[in-house]
Amino acid sequence: MTNPFGTVPPEAILDGTATDAYFQRTQTTLEHAGKNPHVVAEVTADQFPTGEFEVFTGVADVATLLEGRAIDVDALPDGQLFDGGPVLRIEGSYLEFAALETSLLGFLSQPSGFATAALEARRAAPxxxxxxxxxxxxxxxxxxxxxxxxxxxxxxxxxxxxxxxxxxxxxxxxxxxxxxxxxxxxxxxxxxxxxxxxxxxxxxxxxxxxxxxxxxxxxxxxxxxxxxxxxxxxxxxxxxxxxxxxxxxxxxxxxxxxxxxxxxxxxxxxxxxxxxxxxxxxxxxxxxxxxxxxSADPVDFSLDIVELEGEAVSKRGKLAGKKDVYRTPDGDHHVALADADAPTGGESLLEPLIRDGEIVREFDLDAASERCLADADAVGFGVSGEENV
Missing domain, CATH: 3.20.20.70 (Aldolase class I)
Incomplete structure (x- = not known):
């Protein structure tokens, strides 16, 4: 018996059928109309920094999902803490990844929620x-x-x-x-x-x-x-x-x-x-x-097109244009357009993940854990909880 527990098989995730129906219908419509624009799409939870940091993970599975497709992808490092702005950016023809959005967000949202809750426990009893x-x-x-x-x-x-x-x-x-x-x-x-x-x-x-x-x-x-x-x-x-x-x-x-x-x-x-x-x-x-x-809530990531054929665009409530995100010396995040000057002393956090379909990053759980814990110190994650001692 194959797949006895009724779970979605890996093949469906990789071929794009593990998706919401409207992405399939969008793909059908664009192919019928002969449209496949070059876009920049970004994954965000909050547009501007909020001061409430969460842990970013799941990026290794996203790399596997997008491997072999004619796109470039940049993302935060595994284990990085974030509080606003893009955590992942895709550049390429829209139909290269259109049907993968549902799985891509799932690979990020729930693991990031689990990791954030686990970090709260770790910081509560260091x-x-x-x-x-x-x-x-x-x-x-x-x-x-x-x-x-x-x-x-x-x-x-x-x-x-x-x-x-x-x-x-x-x-x-x-x-x-x-x-x-x-x-x-x-x-x-x-x-x-x-x-x-x-x-x-x-x-x-x-x-x-x-x-x-x-x-x-x-x-x-x-x-x-x-x-x-x-x-x-x-x-x-x-x-x-x-x-x-x-x-x-x-x-x-x-x-x-x-x-x-x-x-x-x-x-x-x-x-x-x-x-x-x-x-x-x-x-x-x-x-x-x-x-x-x-029981942690998944991080509420969404993926939005922010540039279409080289022109900045956005839906209502989102920020147009290709962006970068920085960690400033005081531990805060700073979001800016990608072609703008970086803030003084700011460290760009988005790093290459895929170039023309090839994964260009290695993943190591120990290194990601060290990054997560060091970043938690840098941004003061969980410090307010000390009031409960």
Whole structure:
């Protein structure tokens, strides 16, 4: 059976049938009329800088989509933060890329949203271990998109095994509540011992300690059961049951320390977002973040023609003319016409991606992550959230 889960196949994305119907009808109409103008089209979310930065990613997939077509493309680097102006620019005959607009925007919009949310989590707990646990909230065919966005934004790992194979990284995670249920109440120690005996030595021994009994009681039992082999405990307590989660974590820390288990880390998960991470980062050692990333709104990119046969044009509400975007020394963005002078000390951010159909850029996830984190420092991303500490 082919395509058993009903997803759009890669062939449809590449040949342009993964598109909105009106692009196909536009293509048919232009071909009938013998029109195929030379255009400049730009992808933007906001026309002018807003001061609210987001992460740009998905550009490697866009390059694959546009490869082999007689166009030139410039784009921001993977992992760059932006707050207005073009993030990608296409020059060429319109029919070369007309039917690809839907897929192109999808390749950018959702991954950029995921990465921005993941960066918010990273900045909320910069010195903590933070893992992406959100793959269960999205269609499995895009799990690697979520996990790549998380790594790009600086998270320390993720849980999805197949995504790890694609990204060439080891998936993280130890045990679900189901393991404890299979052993039964009163047999938690047997479950933890079996786990310790069964899994490879390089897997951290993190015991889930909120299944049947009080979190303090199960955490102490785990520490007593595994002794020096225990690396940490995970509190995944449902929000409706945990009350003041910070107080609960502090109680567990106190009881472990009081009995000589001060080297046992505390890992928290379960509906956590940036606000909770800021509140817990001084009492917990690590976090699993899921829906705070996967429920992120896609970045609302649109693609618009801004130049037609060498003449500046625009629809109402958009800015005409081929543009460039700069990072100024104070960390702001500056948008200007491409033939205008650059601002003093400004760094042009649009870089060649495709020239006459050939990809002229290499992609490296580690380099993109370093860029993202450095840029977050440069523009002060997430600094306002410190008010919640």
């Amino acid at each position: 010195d903590s271990l933070v893992l992406s646990f959100g793959a269960r909230h999205v269609h499995p065919s895009i799990a690697s998109v979520v996990e790549r966005a998380a790594v790009l934004a600086g998270l320390d790992g993720f849980s999805h095994v197949a995504a790890g194979e694609i990204l060439e990284r080891e998936a993280s995670g130890t045990m679900p509540h189901a393991l404890l249920f299979c052993f039964g109440e009163g047999s938690q120690a047997a479950a933890w011992e079996a786990f310790d005996e069964a899994v490879p030595e390089d897997v951290p021994r993190i015991a889930l300690t909120d299944t049947f009994w009080d979190e303090k009681a199960e955490s102490l039992l785990a520490a007593e059961t595994l002794g020096d082999d225990l690396d940490g405990v995970r509190l995944d307590t449902t929000g409706s049951r945990r009350g003041d989660f910070r107080h609960l974590v502090r109680e567990v820390r106190w009881e472990l320390d009081a009995r000589g288990f001060d080297d046992v880390d505390i890992f928290c998960s379960g509906g956590l977002g940036p606000e909770q991470l800021r509140n817990l980062r001084d009492v917990a050692d690590g976090f699993g973040v899921g829906s705070a990333i996967t």
